[in-house]
Amino acid sequence: MLEITKENIEKAIEKARATKPKVKVLEFRRYAVTNKTTGANYEVSFTKIGGKKFADCSCPATKICYHIGASIGAHIVLAEQMHTATA
Ligand SMILES: [Zn+2]
Numbered sequence: 001m002l003e004i005t006k007e008n009i010e011k012a013i014e015k016a017r018a019t020k021p022k023v024k025v026l027e028f029r030r031y032a033v034t035n036k037t038t039g040a041n042y043e044v045s046f047t048k049i050g051g052k053k054f055a056d057c058s059c060p061a062t063k064i065c066y067h068i069g070a071s072i073g074a075h076i077v078l079a080e081q082m083h084t085a086t087a
Pocket residue numbers: 042057058059060061065066067068
């Protein structure tokens with residue numbers, strides 16, 4: 001499980017903007033991210049523990065990757081819709 005910080009998620013979102021992967025909502029806090037070029041498909045999930053945010057991705061990366069960056073946009077929108085204050 002990787003902790004999300006303002007710094008690492010900003011980098012991941014930046015990379016996601018450049019890569020533009022496809023994000024599909026599986027359920028609240030779970031997303032499938034597909035790289036449109038390679039067809040690679042990974043699953044991202046978000047967890048909140050004690051006010052800290054964590055993310056998991058099924059890809060081999062050991063840091064906050066662009067799959068997480070791509071998912072968090074959808075996640076924030078969904079979380080707001082569900083009236084939770086934070087992602
Ligand atoms: Zn990933």
